[in-house]
Amino acid sequence: MNRVLRNLYNFYAPLRISRSLTYMAQATEYQSFPFLRWLWQIQDFSAVMQRRSLEPTRAARLLRLGLLSGMFSQIILAFSLIYVSQNTPYDEIRWYGLALLVSYPIVWAHMLALFLALGRIIITEPRENRQAIQAAELFQKHPGNRIAIAGSYGKTSMKELLQTVLSEGLAVAATPANMNVVSSHLLFAQTLTGKEDVVLVEFGEGKPGDVAQFSAMVRPTQAVITGLAPAHLDQYKTLQAAGKDIFSLSRYVSPDNMYVNAESDAMLGFIKPKYQTYSRSNVLGWRVDKARTGLDGTSFELVKEKKHLKFHSGLVGLHQVGPLAFAAAFGLTCGLSEKEVKTGVGKTTPFEHRMQPYKLSGAWVIDDTYNGNLEGIRAGTELLAGLKAKRKMYITPGLVDQGKETADIHRQVGRLIAAAQPDVVVLMRNSVTADIQAGLDDTDYKGELLVQDNPLEFYTNLSNFVATGDVVLMQNDWTDNYH
Amino acid sequence: MQTVAVFFGGQSAEHDVSIVTALTSIINPLELTKKYRVVPVYIAKDGQWYVHEKLKNVALYRSNDLKDVLAQVKPTGVILGNGMKLLVPTRLGGRKTIPVDIAFPAMHGTHGEDGELMGVFEMAGVPYVGCGVAAAAVAMDKVLAKQLVYAEGLPVTKGVWFHSQMLGQDSKAAIRQCAGLRYPLFVKPAHLGSSIGISRVENMTELQNGLEIAAHYDDKIIVEEAVHNLVEVTLPVMGNDNPEPALLEQPLLHAEDFFDFETKYLNGGKKSGKSMRSGGKKMGSKGAQGYSRIPADLPKELSEKAVKLALDVYRTLGCTGIARVDLLIDTKAKKVYFNEVNPLPGSLYAHNWAQAGISRVALVEKLTAYALERHAQRAKLTTTFTTNFLKQF
Numbered sequence: 001m002n003r004v005l006r007n008l009y010n011f012y013a014p015l016r017i018s019r020s021l022t023y024m025a026q027a028t029e030y031q032s033f034p035f036l037r038w039l040w041q042i043q044d045f046s047a048v049m050q051r052r053s054l055e056p057t058r059a060a061r062l063l064r065l066g067l068l069s070g071m072f073s074q075i076i077l078a079f080s081l082i083y084v085s086q087n088t089p090y091d092e093i094r095w096y097g098l099a100l101l102v103s104y105p106i107v108w109a110h111m112l113a114l115f116l117a118l119g120r121i122i123i124t125e126p127r128e129n130r131q132a133i134q135a136a137e138l139f140q141k142h143p144g145n146r147i148a149i150a151g152s153y154g155k156t157s158m159k160e161l162l163q164t165v166l167s168e169g170l171a172v173a174a175t176p177a178n179m180n181v182v183s184s185h186l187l188f189a190q191t192l193t194g195k196e197d198v199v200l201v202e203f204g205e206g207k208p209g210d211v212a213q214f215s216a217m218v219r220p221t222q223a224v225i226t227g228l229a230p231a232h233l234d235q236y237k238t239l240q241a242a243g244k245d246i247f248s249l250s251r252y253v254s255p256d257n258m259y260v261n262a263e264s265d266a267m268l269g270f271i272k273p274k275y276q277t278y279s280r281s282n283v284l285g286w287r288v289d290k291a292r293t294g295l296d297g298t299s300f301e302l303v304k305e306k307k308h309l310k311f312h313s314g315l316v317g318l319h320q321v322g323p324l325a326f327a328a329a330f331g332l333t334c335g336l337s338e339k340e341v342k343t344g345v346g347k348t349t350p351f352e353h354r355m356q357p358y359k360l361s362g363a364w365v366i367d368d369t370y371n372g373n374l375e376g377i378r379a380g381t382e383l384l385a386g387l388k389a390k391r392k393m394y395i396t397p398g399l400v401d402q403g404k405e406t407a408d409i410h411r412q413v414g415r416l417i418a419a420a421q422p423d424v425v426v427l428m429r430n431s432v433t434a435d436i437q438a439g440l441d442d443t444d445y446k447g448e449l450l451v452q453d454n455p456l457e458f459y460t461n462l463s464n465f466v467a468t469g470d471v472v473l474m475q476n477d478w479t480d481n482y483h
Numbered sequence: 484m485q486t487v488a489v490f491f492g493g494q495s496a497e498h499d500v501s502i503v504t505a506l507t508s509i510i511n512p513l514e515l516t517k518k519y520r521v522v523p524v525y526i527a528k529d530g531q532w533y534v535h536e537k538l539k540n541v542a543l544y545r546s547n548d549l550k551d552v553l554a555q556v557k558p559t560g561v562i563l564g565n566g567m568k569l570l571v572p573t574r575l576g577g578r579k580t581i582p583v584d585i586a587f588p589a590m591h592g593t594h595g596e597d598g599e600l601m602g603v604f605e606m607a608g609v610p611y612v613g614c615g616v617a618a619a620a621v622a623m624d625k626v627l628a629k630q631l632v633y634a635e636g637l638p639v640t641k642g643v644w645f646h647s648q649m650l651g652q653d654s655k656a657a658i659r660q661c662a663g664l665r666y667p668l669f670v671k672p673a674h675l676g677s678s679i680g681i682s683r684v685e686n687m688t689e690l691q692n693g694l695e696i697a698a699h700y701d702d703k704i705i706v707e708e709a710v711h712n713l714v715e716v717t718l719p720v721m722g723n724d725n726p727e728p729a730l731l732e733q734p735l736l737h738a739e740d741f742f743d744f745e746t747k748y749l750n751g752g753k754k755s756g757k758s759m760r761s762g763g764k765k766m767g768s769k770g771a772q773g774y775s776r777i778p779a780d781l782p783k784e785l786s787e788k789a790v791k792l793a794l795d796v797y798r799t800l801g802c803t804g805i806a807r808v809d810l811l812i813d814t815k816a817k818k819v820y821f822n823e824v825n826p827l828p829g830s831l832y833a834h835n836w837a838q839a840g841i842s843r844v845a846l847v848e849k850l851t852a853y854a855l856e857r858h859a860q861r862a863k864l865t866t867t868f869t870t871n872f873l874k875q876f
Binding site for chain 2: 361362390391452453457458461463464465466467468469470
């Protein structure tokens, strides 16, 4: 009963509901369809803001003010109609008033979605087009080598690997963190001095045409494609469509300057004979040998004829060998000395929230919460399977934006997890939990399964669940707008 | 969902330590299991019991609001017999009944850890975590515990004991009783934990002072010879019929020093002055759980001897659930002596169990399972039977 009353209060208190709706708009980057999808799934508005809270930006303040004005106008109108109805013979006026009073949160939640859609057409898209034109001017006049990095996964890691290695002998600039949209590219382009030897630009992809737009803007001289896996399928619909968009880079880059990850099975149909490929066994004419990984990092050798170059990186996981070997071999082709390349590879350390190991209550925790695709799950579960531990724990909520294939993909996730044979699997209760469980059942998983209703509480108290000798792999994390 | 009532606070010098144990090491992990409804039962310093969700918040005890909150909450009643039921006052002036499925005592020291509270649970017939009445009472009496261990042929340090009353009547007799012991000596109140009231004395004058301090806290005093070449270790043990050890833990203090209450709890494990320095290296600076080395730095043979003695003591005293056995080791003579047993270790020694591979959540789950196991075993015993005794009158 208390819960019902609390829900009603959170739904009908204008200050509360306006804050929740504005937060939802902000968390979905002011996109109307994701906002609506979230809105229609909500059962408890008090639980909307769990991970973060509303950032009081100018746009958020304006939206909230608009919402409040609209809501209060409707409430005043509703009461006015109810009042007027007492002095008229028209009973239906009272009902109109009551309907307006009951419906104001629903009406204004949908009005907000409408405003967001209109705002995108009238404000955001024209602004992005202007920014793209400005950014294109800046990028295209840059004399350095412009390297585009694209793919469904691994692009931020590849960008940072190349930046770390190439910086040992060249002046390198790279787009910051995982910022890979037009507005952030414009800001980055404005910081370029023209003296950089290499400019690394990460291409984000969220919907068909994104990579093509970035390619036209940056006009890269070289491109690295890191992999293709189910991601953003709610927009792309098929993996083929996502691959087509990513490989639209080939319209601007000559085939021999296209570097492609040959370990990504989904990309094989897109690879042309003249493309250069890299993998954990071969890279740019080098053979990759003696690859080993552990919580202390990864080592491997590049071998060509009688030459053996040994490398060690702080990155964790055999899936890192291909990208690391590529960064090393690419560094050599760019004219760096062997010593510089070795030093550069040696400086690579785990990136935040991407296969980042740390100690917690005596246990080793591998934080891979920024991972978000099936290939990442495969890499993580392979790593977990290969590590020695007294007890292994695997934690995931599953993957987001997997479109129509979400059930199949999560069943695969379940099977991959089971193959790693963790002693404990922790899932976060959401729309894909049953599919992952089905995958675990397919393989007759014998370990302990915990399903957590409150992910934030679980992550916050992880230290209470682990002990010395445990190895814990945390893959992916869902923001508030996914359920 | 089973209801676990966690009892903490109490009329004891270790009231505050008990709050920390309950809130951090028991209530939070129990709630994280999602298997239990956890009810906090706070026993105030005046002995009144209180039940309220607010009492799970550690900030309340740090603030000055506790009295106000207790005044609002009002004391809780209890019904014993065929289980335990808490009678919790409601806002409207009525009382709601909360049946307790498992009792989890988090009490330290007198009126809680010493078997008194366990007696209440026994009377109620409710399963409870930790040692039973007899084991807790014996463990909390250092004199009785040593006598029992000694009688079982296990090694204890040489010492004497007497009632505090004797000091008032004839203090010289008490001193004379210690004449056969070799200095330095330790003077301890027989029933207190957390090193309260303990003195290390080098001569007769210090002995006199030490006895007076101990008599201030307890009606029974024990005086023991110090162990030379001392390494003090402690071992948390868990289980009923087949107890399992955690890891031997060694306090990081100077050998001649000892572990007093101030060092353990008030200074966050940091002893001031030069006694905390060993070879120029400052030690024990990691807070309340960072004052020790786990596992203890001992030769394998001595470690094994210590673990065996601790397990023997645990069984001899009839401990169940959980306890912590303190041992004294003469590293040159390679001798291990029983020192004392703590039937409810502070914070359950969860830091040690975690290093031994048992997480805080797993620890409380195991302890509740041991409580249910022991209760089931005892339920099989016949405790009443029909006689014609009354008909004879």
